[in-house]
Structures are given as C-alpha cells and as structure tokens.
Amino acid sequence: MEKVLIVKKMGMSQIFDEKGKLTPVTVLQALPNTVIESKTVEKHGYSAIQLGAGERKAKNVSKAVCGHVRHAGLESNPPAKIKEFRLNADSELAPGAKIDVSTFTEGEFIDATGTMKGRGFQGVVKRYNFAGGRYSHGGGWKRKPGSIGQCEYPGRVNKGKKMPGQMGNVTRTIQNLQIVKVSLDDNLLCVKGAVPGPQGGTIYISAAKKK
Amino acid sequence: MANIMDKINSEQCKAEVPEFNIGDTVQVHTKIIEGETERTQLFKGIVIARKGSGVQETFTVRKVAFGNGIERVFPIHSPRVAKIEVERKGKVRRAKLYYLRDKVGKAARVKERR
Numbered sequence: 001m002e003k004v005l006i007v008k009k010m011g012m013s014q015i016f017d018e019k020g021k022l023t024p025v026t027v028l029q030a031l032p033n034t035v036i037e038s039k040t041v042e043k044h045g046y047s048a049i050q051l052g053a054g055e056r057k058a059k060n061v062s063k064a065v066c067g068h069v070r071h072a073g074l075e076s077n078p079p080a081k082i083k084e085f086r087l088n089a090d091s092e093l094a095p096g097a098k099i100d101v102s103t104f105t106e107g108e109f110i111d112a113t114g115t116m117k118g119r120g121f122q123g124v125v126k127r128y129n130f131a132g133g134r135y136s137h138g139g140g141w142k143r144k145p146g147s148i149g150q151c152e153y154p155g156r157v158n159k160g161k162k163m164p165g166q167m168g169n170v171t172r173t174i175q176n177l178q179i180v181k182v183s184l185d186d187n188l189l190c191v192k193g194a195v196p197g198p199q200g201g202t203i204y205i206s207a208a209k210k211k
Numbered sequence: 212m213a214n215i216m217d218k219i220n221s222e223q224c225k226a227e228v229p230e231f232n233i234g235d236t237v238q239v240h241t242k243i244i245e246g247e248t249e250r251t252q253l254f255k256g257i258v259i260a261r262k263g264s265g266v267q268e269t270f271t272v273r274k275v276a277f278g279n280g281i282e283r284v285f286p287i288h289s290p291r292v293a294k295i296e297v298e299r300k301g302k303v304r305r306a307k308l309y310y311l312r313d314k315v316g317k318a319a320r321v322k323e324r325r
Contacts, residue, residue, distance in 0.1 A: 010228055011216045014266055015223055019244060186215060194259035200212060 001103040002093065003084040003207035005030050006053035007189065009114070011199045015180055015190060025180050025190040028112075028203060033099040036072045036082060040090045047087040051099065052079030053202075072096060083204050101187050104179055109208035111175045112199035118169030129163045172196045176208050218296040223266045224288050231270075233258055233308060234301025234321045239272060239285060240294040251293060254283055257301065257321055259308035273311060275319070280312060 007028040013115035015023050034084040039048040052074070058066055061078045072095035104110070113142045124145040133141035145164070149157045174195055177194070181190035193204050216239055238255045256274030259282070268287045273280060275293055285292050302324040311319050 009213075009221075010212055013216065013219050013223070016286075016288070016290055018290070020242065020289050022289070024288065027216060029215060186218070187217065188219070190219070 001099065002049055002087060002091050003103050003108075003110070004049060004083070004087075005099060005101065005103070005189075005205050006033055006050065006051055006081055007031065007203050007205055009186075009195055009199055009201045009203050010195055012194065021154055023180055023192055024167040024194075025192055026177075026195050028189045028191065028205070030101045030187040030189065031081075034072075034074060034079065035091075035093045035095050035097045035099065036069060036074070036079070036093055038091045038093055039084070043089075047090045049087055049091045049093065050082060050084045051134075053081045054080030056080045082129050085204070085206055100184075101182055101189050102184055104182055104189060106179055106182055108179045109176045109211040110179060110191060110205045111173055112177055112191065112195040112203050112205050112209050113171060113173040114195055114201055114203040116168045116170055116172050116196045117198050121165060122167040123164045124162060127164065127167045130162075133160055141164070177210055220258055220266045229295045231258060231295060231297045231308055232300070233285070234266065234324075235297050236299040236301065236321075237272060237305060238296040239283075239292060241285070242291045242293050255298070256281075256283075257308065257311065259311060260306075273308075285317035291292055 003107065005021045007030045010029050012026050015025050017023065035049060036052045036054050039046060039050070041047055052069065055077045056079065056095055058077055065082070066078055072206040074096065119126070123143050125132045130145060132143045133139045133146075135142055145162070148163070149184040174193070177191040177193050177195070179189060180192050182188070189205075197203065221316040235258050236256065237258055238253055241252050241254065243250055243252050254272060254274070258270055259273045260271040261268065269282050269284050270287060271282055273282045275281070300311050300323065301321040303321055308321070
C-alpha cells in the first residue's frame with residue numbers, strides 16, 4: 001500500500017513509553033481517504049496517486065472537479081481536499097479504493113506538509129530573531145533592523161537580505177517525524193514533534209524521503 | 212476534535228492519583244532502571260508546586276540535603292513514579308512555596324495541618 005495520507009491535525013499531547021520516557025506527540029486523524037486517480041508512467045509519464053478526503057457540497061465545487069471525481073466512480077459528494085502524491089512506482093490501487101492509517105506502522109518516519117499559521121506583516125525581531133537595540137541608555141533603534149548593507153561597493157543591498165515582511169501562511173514540510181503510535185479504532189497517528197498549522201488544519205503526510 | 216484529544220490524554224493518565232497538596236511532606240517512590248535491574252529510589256521533601264493539568268501535570272519536591280537545597284520535578288502520571296506517600300500535611304497560604312528557597316534552617320519549615 002502507498003504510504004500517503006491526508007490527515008487533520010487534532011492537537012498535541014504527550015505519551016509515556018513502557019520505560020517511562022516522555023515523548024511529545026502531535027495527534028493526527030486520518031480523514032476517510034479515497035483514491036481518485038492513479039497516474040502511471042505508461043499513460044501520464046509519471047507515477048502518482050490522487051487522494052480525496054472530506055466532503056463538500058456539489059454546488060460549491062466547480063463542474064470540472066465534479067466531473068473529474070465522477071470519472072473516478074465516486075457517487076457521493078466531491079471531496080473537500082484533493083492532493084496528488086508523487087510515487088516511486090506505479091500504484092496498484094484503483095480509483096475508489098480506500099486508504100487509512102493501517103498503511104503506517106509504529107517507528108516509521110514520515111514527512112508532514114501543511115500550511116503554517118499566518119502571522120501577518122512582521123518586523124525582523126519577530127520574523128528572524130534579530131536582537132534589536134537597547135530601550136534605555138541612549139538606545140534609539142528599538143526594533144529596527146539596523147544597517148542593511150555597506151557603502152559604494154557593492155552599492156546595493158545583498159540578495160536575500162532579511163527584512164520585514166509577511167510571516168507564516170506558507171506551505172512547509174517537516175521531515176523525518178517518527179510515528180509513535182497508530183490507533184486503528186479512531187484512525188489516529190501520533191507523531192513525535194510538531195507539524196505546521198493550526199489545530200484542525202489539513203496535513204499531507206508521506207513516507208520520509210530521506211530515511 | 213476535543214473528544215479525540217481527551218481520549219488520547221486520558222489513556223496516558225493513571226487511573227488513581229493519591230491526594231496530596233502544596234506544603235505536604237511526601238515520599239516519592241521512583242523506579243530506576245540500571246541496565247537490566249530495576250530498583251526503587253526514595254525522594255522525601257516538601258511539595259512546593261503543582262503545575263499543569265491532565266497528563267501534563269507535574270509537582271516539585273524540595274528537600275535540603277547536606278545544606279544544599281535540591282528540587283526534583285516529577286510528572287504525576289509518569290509510570291516511573293510508582294508511589295507517592297504523604298507523611299505530613301502542611302498548612303500553607305500559597306499555591307507555590309518558592310519563598311522556601313530563600314529561607315534557611317528553622318525558617319524553612321512548614322506548619323503542620325491538624
């Protein structure tokens with residue numbers, strides 16, 4: 001089975017192992033995942049699997065998506081989230097097949113992709129942990145970035161210079177999170193460490209690339 | 212969503228936690244694993260703080276050994292905390308007894324509640 005899944009972030013907790021060691025975990029609940037399309041090298045030029053999760057009213061979904069989902073043989077409402085995962089080899093799963101957390105085992109490593117919490121337009125102190133200036137003793141540049149470059153040479157600001165701007169609300173992947181617990185009853189995964197996004201946010205997980 | 216988290220948290224909690232309060236003198240039995248053998252270590256002192264709730268609740272025990280103040284923080288629901296015995300109940304007017312850190316000798320005592 002393919003080790004990919006669309007899940008929902010439930011929150012964080014902690015788990016004691018049998019030796020009494022404490023592990024911080026993020027609890028992820030797998031939504032009912034349905035295969036919408038399997039892409040093959042022969043037909044599409046690459047291997048991938050398209051999963052759908054959740055449910056949305058048909059009137060709120062474009063006809064193109066509705067048609068795509070209907071081609072897959074899904075009778076019910078179109079899924080709220082559709083995501084295509086690249087695979088190393090062609091999948092044998094046919095459209096309409098269900099995937100749940102049973103594809104994962106404890107101890108395995110996964111990558112988790114999600115959208116970070118948005119923090120709006122932020123200054124360099126919050127965004128990049130700049131130290132800022134002193135508030136007393138004649139400080140005078142409290143939370144400013146300070147100098148952003150040199151003089152006539154190079155005569156410009158270096159590319160990639162850290163400056164104020166939008167912080168968060170971007171897609172981020174956290175690699176190599178270990179699965180601590182798999183609960184088939186509630187379709188839950190507990191992974192060690194944090195994943196991006198708020199509680200209730202959608203997370204796309206796949207087998208770790210670098211393990 | 213909250214139900215799922217409650218379930219996960221309650222699974223980790225001990226069924227029964229002995230009742231003890233701030234200011235009590237307690238003896239904490241902790242399991243120590245040394246290689247393959249397991250033994251119990253005792254730590255006796257005054258409970259100066261209880262923090263957090265649910266699985267995350269911890270308590271701090273302070274004692275003075277050879278003139279040095281020692282504080283240990285135990286997670287209440289940890290399987291390594293085998294037993295908590297209350298030896299003496301304390302009469303205190305605060306939830307956190309951090310002031311004991313600055314007291315020496317007789318001043319660092321807690322009155323007994325009868």
